[in-house]
Amino acid sequence: MGFLTEDYLLESDAAETLYASIESLPIVDPHTHADLPEIVDDDGWDDIWEVEGATDHYVWSMMRKRGVPERKITGDADNREKWTALAEVFPELAGNPTYEWIHLDLKRRFGIEQPISAETADEIWEETKAQLDDRSMRPQALLSEMDVEVLCTTDDPTDDLEYHETAAESVDVDVRPTWRIDRALHPGRDSWLQFVADLEGATGVDTSSLSGFLDALERTHDRFAEHGCRASDLSLAELVTRPVGRRRASDVYRRALDGRNLSEREVRDFQAFLVEEVGRLNAETDWVTQFHIGAVRDYRDELYETVGSDVGGDVSAQSIDLAENLEYFLNEFDGEMEIVLYTVDPTHYPTLTTISRAFPNVSLGPAWWFNDSPYGMAEQLEHMGTVDLLANHAGMVSDSRKLMSYGSRFEMFRRSLANALGGMVERGQLPMAHAEDLAEHLAYDRPKSLYGFE
Structure with missing residues (x-):
């Protein structure tokens, strides 16, 4: 086998046949870190x-x-x-x-x-x-050449979505925002205080109380919905959900605004309260709720201090009790909306896959970050296919900051998917006709249906 030849990652005749059936399908990308101004301005590189x-x-x-x-x-x-x-x-x-x-x-x-x-x-x-x-x-020509049909950006609730409005008129791709609320989840931090101020500035709502803060958040949620948003997203090293009363959350909010030192319990209580509020908003609008779990940000101090955040100093966390932490939220919103779970640590797959099996409205997201490789994809697809159902996998996302790599990342996934299904065909585990249907379903139909891009 030559380097990146037509049989790249394809280890059987069945895999080659399956890949040929899906390689030219349009790309539906529900989670990117696309630079939308770069796309809209279309100046190139x-x-x-x-x-x-x-x-x-x-x-x-x-x-x-x-x-x-x-x-x-x-x-x-x-x-x-x-x-x-x-x-x-x-x-x-x-x-x-x-x-x-x-x-x-x-x-x-x-x-x-x-x-x-x-x-x-x-x-x-x-x-x-x-x-x-x-x-x-140029960016727009490349998106067309790669046949990108849907592209979801990742956006702070305070974003004015001006570029999304322009994209709707000038870009021949269905570009949608995603409501990413990470800055809202860390009460007491400088970034959180800045978010509270930015939220007030973006909405004109007084955020000096929890009620005002929640009202302002809901207004941004409504604005995103008006611009075609189909999902929220949040990323936490450890997502803890449990019932937390409004009075308790209001007290923590007030203490955070006053600059008081918060205990870990107070921070977790506020996060749990806010995540439930997000669930309520998403259930009302039929959005997909995405949870990215297990990434410990800025782990390498020297790199963070000299270069900054999001520069390659992040690691994965293993010691998380996923079953206990997610139980309250998943039962509270059982059947109420679609939920997609991503983990950066592959040792979490057994727990998350059985959770997905137990809840019809919960799906496992694609192999994420450190697992976004032929090896990581094959491992995840094989495990999920034997414990849950491959048909309920959420499909591929690029998770990319580079427009040029959308096609390459989806090609790697589709080849890995074809190889996994082709191996099942070769081993006599399913007929080719069913493998072809499943390949097309996961490569295109499933994410389009799951996120409501019909």
Whole structure:
């Protein structure tokens, strides 16, 4: 088997047949970190580092591991220096999905076949730079070429959604916002206090009391609904749900605004109260509730202090009692709305898969972050298919900050899916006709139906 040839990741004739049946389906992407101004303005990029490295903490992490100085990653080196530094260590990234994604980008979008290395760095730089001048390499043209049908951004509740309004008129893709409430969930932090102020500014509602805060949040929820939003999202290292009264939440809110030190119990009580309020709002509007669980942010202190947040210093948390923590919320909203659970730690799959099996309205999201690889996808699909139902998997999301990689990430998933189902066909576990139906269902129909993009 050659490098990234037509049988890439496909280990049987059945897998090749299945992939051929789904490779050209449109992309429905319910969770991205797309830069919507970049798409709407449609100015394009100047060079390959801007395309592949400038916003990608996956790339940054790998470069640090191979000893590249920070100056040539997020520092003041020019883009050509940064690309050259990446190319010099790129052969050493083999085995990590980043290695395959970027090579797939070069092959599928630029027609460049040669592997990235110190020897090919200059040639690839010049060739991609020349191609990036063409209008066919602008963001909107690329979205069309990759056949992206639906794209959901990730947005703070205080966002005015101005670019979404423009996109609805000027972009030939169904672009929808997602209500991401992470900043609301950490009472007492400086970022939380800023969020409270921003929320008041965005809505004109006095947020000096819990009642005002909740009213303002609901107004943003309504505004997002008017702009076609179909889901909320939140990410916590440990999501704890339990019944918390309004009086208790109001007391914690007041203490947080006053700058008091909050106990862990107070913070968790406020989070539990607010998550239930989010559930109530989502149930009323029939939104999907997405929970991203287990990511410990900014774990490496030195990196956070010198470079900042979301730069590749995050890790996964294992010691979480998922069954106990989720029990209250899942029973409170049993059958009331669709819920999608993501975990960054694959040892959580057994618990989350049995939870998904127990609740028809709960689905397991795709292999996320550190698991977003052929190995991670295969592991998750195999486990879920034997414990729950593959038909109830939520489908793929790119979770990407790089527009260029949407196609590559979905290709990797579809090939992994075809290989998993093809193996079942080869082992006599299901007939090809049912495998074809299931492949199309998970590659396209399931996320479109689950999120209500019909």
